Every structure is written in C-alpha cells, then in structure tokens.
Amino acid sequence: LSICAAGGHINPAVTFGLFLARKVSLIRAVMYMIAQCLGAICGVGLVKAFMKGYYNRLGGGANSVSHGYNTGTALGAEIIGTFVLVYTVFSATDPKRSARDSHVPVLAPLPIGFAVFVVHLATIPITGTGINPARSFGAAVIFNNDKVWDDHWIFWVGPFVGALAAAAYHQYILRAAAIKALGSFRSNPTN
Template sequence: MLFLYITVLTVIGHKSQVATSPDACSSVGLLGIAWAFGGMIFILVYCTAGISGGHINPAVTFGLFLARKVSLIRAIAYMVAQSLGAICGVGLVKAFQSAYYNRYGGGANTLADGYSTGTGLGAEIIGTFVLVYTVFSATDPKRKARDSHVPVLVPLPIGFAVFMVHLATIPITGTGINPARSIGAAVIFNSKKAWDDHVSILLNNF
C-alpha cells in the first residue's frame, strides 16, 4: 500500500507537467517517478524477502510458478493479496489527494497519444521480460550462495531494473510491468480508456 501511495502520487506529478498551470507536483519528472518505483521496490523486496520471498508483483509470481519455485495455491494467494493491496493503496491516494488524483487520471496506465497499440504492447513485453529475467538472475541459487554475505545484492538489481524500465516506458504506457499496480489504478479510477488500455497491458504482463 505504501508503494502504491508513493508511486501513484509521483505519476500524478508527472502528468501535471503537461498542464497549462503549474502546481505543487509539477517538478517530479520522469526521473523522480522512476526513482520512486525503483527505490520502493528495492526497499520492499529487502523487507519482505524473508517473509514471502519478496512477492510484490503478480507477473514475477506467475513466472516463478511456471519455474516450479512457487506452488499453485501459494501463487494464487500472493496474486490476490497483491491486487487487493494495490486497490487499497490507490484508494488511499484518492482519499488523501483527491484533487490531483482526479485531475491527472489517477495514475492509471493508459497508452499515450502518438503511440500505436503495437508499440505499447512491445514496451510492456520487453519491460516485463527485463524485470522477470533480473529477478531470476538475482535469486539464482548459485549466485545467492556465493553472495550470501551481502544480502543487499538481491533486491538492488531488481530495484535498478524497475528504475530503468520506468525511464524507458513511462512516456508510452505509464509502465504497467506490475499487474497489481495497474489493476489497482484501473479499479479505483474506473474510466473506459483506463480499462481498455489496461486489458492489453495486463495480458502482456503475463
């Protein structure tokens, strides 16, 4: 929920830069959004690795399930919890920052003007692949055994991968590499464009 609260607020800040009149969120920028996402992923993976294995993204959980590293029941439970947490997180944003939330589309993932659906799909496929591949590499048993004396080496590359992917894909789709984050924003904002674009983004995340 903290992750969604912070990151959706920064997305709102980015969207406010295209407004005709500046406001308090107008200085965030792409770099600020990317750092917010990457930094919070780093912190959350570090904090939850010993509890759930750092499962905060349904796309990653699904990939680990296919690799037989997570059971079906546990994977479903994780994905439901992730999605519900995202909905609650976006609900908090709407409750505490309703003016900015409504003005700038609630941070929902939508395809930006000037980009085709194919471009958006390609951006999401590549971005999700980069993240999942980084997670598999960072959690490789041989690598973990060798670097066990430096536990921060697992969440660090994951957070940095999220940071880099956001820099590349925020201008296209708003970055939907986390289906839970996309679902939460779409459910609470509940606009037709957000849902139409979200379906394509969600399918490509998986």
C-alpha cells in the first residue's frame, strides 16, 4: 500500500503520513516529496505559460493568509484540513477495512475526493486551501513575491502536523482500540 488511492503520490503531507505509518520507507518518502515539489513547479510554470492572464489575475494560485484571519487561524485550518484528508486516505485504503467490507464495492477515490471537496469549502476563505505543501510550494516558487513567502511556513507545518495527527490517530489509537476490543471479545466465554 505504498501508493495512494488515486494511484500515485502527489501530496507530501499524505506521503509523510504513510511514512509515519510505515507504509513507505524514508528514502522513498523523501524522493517522492522532491518529485512532488518539482512536479508542482513545472505544473505552475505551464499554467503561467499558457494562461498568463488568469495566472496574474489570481495571484499565481499562491496560498496566503486571507485578510481578516491571523496566522494561528490559518495554521489551525491547514492542520485540521490535512488531518481530514490524510485520515480519509488511511481509512479508504486500509486493507483490513477492504477485506471486512469486500461485499461493498467502494472505490477509495470517492471518499478521498469528497474529503478534499469539503476541506476546500471550509478553508478556501482562510488560506486558499493548502493541504498539499508541494502545490503551495510550486505556486510560491513561480509567483515569487514577498507576500507569498511571508507565511509560506504555514503551508508546510500545518499539513505535516495534520498528517502526523492523522497517522497517530489511525495507527495507534483506532488500531489499538480495535485490537483491544478483539482481544476482549475473544477472552469472553460463550454460553
């Protein structure tokens, strides 16, 4: 399960979560993150080249803290938004869940896409929705203005903290509770 439900790694926060859950090695995670950032830079470069009018009008798609919000709120939005995304990826791609619910034909991209949609609805007004450090980084590199870099750390720290929280919750709290419940179920004598 080293590949996300969409068939590839496109988000360093999700890759970091998978690394923490021991589903991706450190070397592979670092290489994925480098490739993700390079891909984002190339992608934004293409957008700028082919759609310069929209690109300039929309600030290059770069993330920033919106007027009326502070960095604490923005950081919290990024943490919570990324937690929702990474937790959904873990839940939707969990092989134990797939085996248990094999009679229900659920495709993992559907809940992941819905989670991304909901997170965007909640966080676009606050940060423009980062939740993907590579996408935020690519836009910042190509747009390259001082305001974009002022709070750029939020779009790395928030997603990585959110991914850490989601990995810890899924791997160590939910799985531990399930194992404990299964153990107590097995130790109860049946009549």
